[in-house]
Amino acid sequence: MASRRRFISGSLGAVALGGALPGFVREAAFAQALPAAAGTADPANVLVVVQLAGGNDGLNTVIPYSDDAYHKARPTIRVTATNVLKLDDRVGFNPALAPLNELYKDGQVALIHGVGYPNPNRSHFEATQIWETASPTRPVSTGWLGRYLDRLERNPDGTNSFAGVTLGDTVPAALLAQHVDVPAIGALNAFQYNTGKDAASKAAAGTLYDGARPGQSPYLQLIEDTARAALHGGDLLRGKIAGYKTSVVYPGDAFAQQLQLAARIIGSDLGTRIVFVSIGSFDTHAGQRSQQDKLLGFFSKALVAFYKDLAEHGNARRVLTMTFSEFGRRVGENASSGTDHGTAAPLFAIGGGVKGGIYGQQPSLTDLDNGDLKFATDFRSVYATVLERWLGRDAVPIVGDGFPHVPFV
Amino acid sequence: MHLDTSTDPQVGYRPPGTLDAGSALQRYRGPFGKRHAAHLARRAGFGATPAEVDALVARGLDGALDAYLHPAEAEAALPEYPDAAVLYDNKKKYQATKLWYLERMLRTKHPLAEKMTLFWHGHFATSMAKVPPQLMVQQIDLFRARALGNFRALLLAVSQDPAMLIWLDNRFNVAAHPNENYAREIMELFALGLGNYSEDDVKAAARAFTGWMLDKNARFVYNEKAHDQGLKTFLGRTGPFNGEDVVAVIVEQPVHQRFICRKLLEYFVYSDPEPELVDGLAAVYALSGYDVAKTVGTILRSNVFFSPRAYRALPKSPVEFAIGTLRYLGFTAVPDDMPYWLSRMGQDILQPPSVKGWDGGPLWISTATLLARFNLVNKLVGSPALALTPDSLVAAAGGMNAENVLETIVAGALQDDVTSDVRQTLRDFLDSKNAAVPVPLGPENYQTKIRGALALALNLPANQLA
Numbered sequence: 001m002a003s004r005r006r007f008i009s010g011s012l013g014a015v016a017l018g019g020a021l022p023g024f025v026r027e028a029a030f031a032q033a034l035p036a037a038a039g040t041a042d043p044a045n046v047l048v049v050v051q052l053a054g055g056n057d058g059l060n061t062v063i064p065y066s067d068d069a070y071h072k073a074r075p076t077i078r079v080t081a082t083n084v085l086k087l088d089d090r091v092g093f094n095p096a097l098a099p100l101n102e103l104y105k106d107g108q109v110a111l112i113h114g115v116g117y118p119n120p121n122r123s124h125f126e127a128t129q130i131w132e133t134a135s136p137t138r139p140v141s142t143g144w145l146g147r148y149l150d151r152l153e154r155n156p157d158g159t160n161s162f163a164g165v166t167l168g169d170t171v172p173a174a175l176l177a178q179h180v181d182v183p184a185i186g187a188l189n190a191f192q193y194n195t196g197k198d199a200a201s202k203a204a205a206g207t208l209y210d211g212a213r214p215g216q217s218p219y220l221q222l223i224e225d226t227a228r229a230a231l232h233g234g235d236l237l238r239g240k241i242a243g244y245k246t247s248v249v250y251p252g253d254a255f256a257q258q259l260q261l262a263a264r265i266i267g268s269d270l271g272t273r274i275v276f277v278s279i280g281s282f283d284t285h286a287g288q289r290s291q292q293d294k295l296l297g298f299f300s301k302a303l304v305a306f307y308k309d310l311a312e313h314g315n316a317r318r319v320l321t322m323t324f325s326e327f328g329r330r331v332g333e334n335a336s337s338g339t340d341h342g343t344a345a346p347l348f349a350i351g352g353g354v355k356g357g358i359y360g361q362q363p364s365l366t367d368l369d370n371g372d373l374k375f376a377t378d379f380r381s382v383y384a385t386v387l388e389r390w391l392g393r394d395a396v397p398i399v400g401d402g403f404p405h406v407p408f409v
Numbered sequence: 410m411h412l413d414t415s416t417d418p419q420v421g422y423r424p425p426g427t428l429d430a431g432s433a434l435q436r437y438r439g440p441f442g443k444r445h446a447a448h449l450a451r452r453a454g455f456g457a458t459p460a461e462v463d464a465l466v467a468r469g470l471d472g473a474l475d476a477y478l479h480p481a482e483a484e485a486a487l488p489e490y491p492d493a494a495v496l497y498d499n500k501k502k503y504q505a506t507k508l509w510y511l512e513r514m515l516r517t518k519h520p521l522a523e524k525m526t527l528f529w530h531g532h533f534a535t536s537m538a539k540v541p542p543q544l545m546v547q548q549i550d551l552f553r554a555r556a557l558g559n560f561r562a563l564l565l566a567v568s569q570d571p572a573m574l575i576w577l578d579n580r581f582n583v584a585a586h587p588n589e590n591y592a593r594e595i596m597e598l599f600a601l602g603l604g605n606y607s608e609d610d611v612k613a614a615a616r617a618f619t620g621w622m623l624d625k626n627a628r629f630v631y632n633e634k635a636h637d638q639g640l641k642t643f644l645g646r647t648g649p650f651n652g653e654d655v656v657a658v659i660v661e662q663p664v665h666q667r668f669i670c671r672k673l674l675e676y677f678v679y680s681d682p683e684p685e686l687v688d689g690l691a692a693v694y695a696l697s698g699y700d701v702a703k704t705v706g707t708i709l710r711s712n713v714f715f716s717p718r719a720y721r722a723l724p725k726s727p728v729e730f731a732i733g734t735l736r737y738l739g740f741t742a743v744p745d746d747m748p749y750w751l752s753r754m755g756q757d758i759l760q761p762p763s764v765k766g767w768d769g770g771p772l773w774i775s776t777a778t779l780l781a782r783f784n785l786v787n788k789l790v791g792s793p794a795l796a797l798t799p800d801s802l803v804a805a806a807g808g809m810n811a812e813n814v815l816e817t818i819v820a821g822a823l824q825d826d827v828t829s830d831v832r833q834t835l836r837d838f839l840d841s842k843n844a845a846v847p848v849p850l851g852p853e854n855y856q857t858k859i860r861g862a863l864a865l866a867l868n869l870p871a872n873q874l875a
Binding site: 168 | 423762774
């Protein structure tokens with residue numbers, strides 16, 4: 001949406017870079033949806049993106065247990081070889097990922113080693129922007145998933161209201177688009193205009209916003225557009241998902257509840273192609289083991305429930321879940337039993353349509369760049385793979401040229 | 410409908426129009442009516458009731474500014490601390506601490522100090538996700554005590570604040586194993602901005618802050634043995650620097666002065682302020698010796714602050730929206746479920762999403778957050794604690810007359826900032842002209858109808874804008 005795409009430029013110019021951007025690069029406007037890439041991607045495929053916010057430590061997620069350098073670098077926070085859930089003779093999962101390991105054994109988990117990009121950024125904010133906009137060297141105003149949504153065919157009524165959804169209260173940079181306003185569904189029961197028994201008041205609210213006029217502040221247009229989408233979208237969403245039932249009992253934590261809602265939305269004929277969910281607090285500068293293990297436990301238990309639910313409704317094969325985090329963490333632990341901001345890390349692709357196994361190169365723990373891992377696979381290669389092989393769209397205009405596929409789908 | 414702005418030279422959410430840089434920060438000498446007074450009250454405080462707006466107008470511009478900048482009235486008798494019994498109750502302490510803070514914002518007689526306290530809370534964003542509530546209370550009290558004081562002193566105090574020492578791990582920062590977390594964020598987020606320092610500056614600052622730790626009673630302590638006494642080169646200067654030196658060097662940087670002034674302009678005036686405006690304010694700030702009161706005072710007295718471009722040019726933050734709505738509706742206490750609503754609106758007070766604080770601006774506005782704003786209002790107008798009742802509105806309107814009730818609401822809540830179409834829809838709602846069964850406003854339905862109209866007015870786009 002026009003007014004949203006201004007945000008990144010304004011925000012980076014004002015806050016992050018400390019000045020107006022000289023020669024700020026604007027993206028070309030894409031007036032029409034581009035044709036799908038030639039390929040065999042099923043048009044019903046769905047991508048669920050899971051953000052591990054805060055910088056998930058890759059080396060304690062997928063542990064290079066046979067490498068002495070790992071144990072030397074992390075005398076306090078290492079996972080000992082006996083506790084690792086071994087995937088091969090070199091690496092294994094953190095024991096908190098035991099539920100995920102079951103999916104791995106079923107061939108439904110692809111592990112891609114050492115994902116990163118050149119000249120890595122160690123600021124949470126900047127690095128998150130880089131991953132979400134797929135633009136490491138210059139600020140751009142749309143996200144990689146937003147650019148994908150801009151390229152979807154329009155529905156006959158001119159809306160694609162639920163093609164992309166985020167299950168949180170704010171829209172992440174990844175989903176900022178030029179022509180599509182992505183609904184932010186923080187909680188289902190809150191996603192409606194609620195006036196109790198007063199139906200007249202609710203009807204009048206619709207009339208007020210439908211008849212509103214743009215004013216002087218650029219924010220006014222944004223508020224009016226968003227309010228209209230909210231007033232009408234809430235009822236549509238609730239109507240569609242009302243009939244969805246599952247026998248799967250999800251854990252009670254917020255992340256699991258988000259995935260449960262994701263399964264309902266995906267299984268309810270809303271035309272949803274992209275779902276964005278986030279689990280936070282991976283910024284483990286101190287006391288890492290208890291914190292990260294707890295979070296990885298939430299993550300893997302919720303995912304297993306999610307895939308059970310999807311399978312129960314015949315959706316497991318058409319839903320690909322992909323993780324990302326703004327950075328991995330330093331190889332060496334710090335003095336507070338934690339780790340500081342680092343660089344490359346593994347990511348996961350999960351689902352019935354995934355070719356399970358290990359992809360890419362585990363970065364060396366001794367050949368380092370300033371104490372940090374050197375990346376082996378550019379994250380845009382992963383995005384390009386998903387866009388072309390899973391979502392059936394040409395990746396070049398979305399993430400750029402020259403990113404070879406990783407054949408996990 | 411989506412506008413294509415690909416050829417629009419405007420960047421960000423700066424309002425349209427041009428800036429007269431020469432006079433922008435000069436003293437405003439124009440008229441001061443209800444709209445001006447309400448504008449000042451929204452920006453320098455948390456909004457005003459119609460009676461408070463009238464009182465500000467009666468004081469005149471200088472008197473009204475004085476009321477914010479130098480309040481003569483003693484601060485309200487506010488709870489000093491959440492109930493000690495509650496603070497040791499793990500189930501209640503977070504909620505109680507949030508309500509303690511919100512209660513202060515609702516009842517304060519020194520709204521500008523409280524508004525700046527909220528600014529510093531977002532700026533030095535620290536969270537109860539990691540820091541015990543007692544220490545968060547201490548940090549908020551620190552922000553309030555220094556809200557309009559000297560920035561260098563504030564930055565030093567924050568660097569020694571127990572909540573911050575926990576939040577960004579400096580309590581673990583020792584010479585043998587420097588922890589860079591605080592050193593990085595003081596530059597990136599608190600004082601300089603990205604791109605204005607190098608990774609080597611981060612390492613040097615981390616060494617300078619070594620030994621700034623906590624004692625066993627969670628009080629700041631300088632641990633000399635853990636401090637790196639060596640020479641450091643930081644932002645081009647070399648010396649055996651400690652944390653105080655780092656703070657002093659940082660505030661001397663012109664990039665710092667612009668960084669903090671840009672943030673103040675974005676908080677008080679409009680988004681993406683022109684570089685000339687930022688430079689002008691930075692000069693005021695530097696000349697004042699980093700005096701926040703003088704800098705903020707310059708903003709609030711200025712032509713640009715009272716210009717049409719600044720009028721309703723910022724989205725209200727959820728806290729501004731919530732407290733402003735409570736004040737207008739006459740609530741004398743913050744409802745217990747307000748922390749829940751703030752979280753739904755995207756501003757979980759005392760629990761910012763990260764050290765970066767709340768992104769704000771356009772990211773305050775999503776389908777989910779707007780629905781939360783609407784539904785909060787819909788709930789508040791039906792609350793038994795509502796002081797602006799249908800009866801009081803009928804009395805203020807001089808009788809059970811839809812037209813007069815409507816005018817009372819749009820004047821009091823929105824300073825008449827509504828189009829004639831919107832007025833017509835609200836009038837129709839009160840008189841049910843478009844309903845299948847027309848029922849004019851009357852004794853049997855005025856309770857529901859007036860509460861409904863009040864909610865609709867507060868849910869208008871104009872009321873989302875400060």
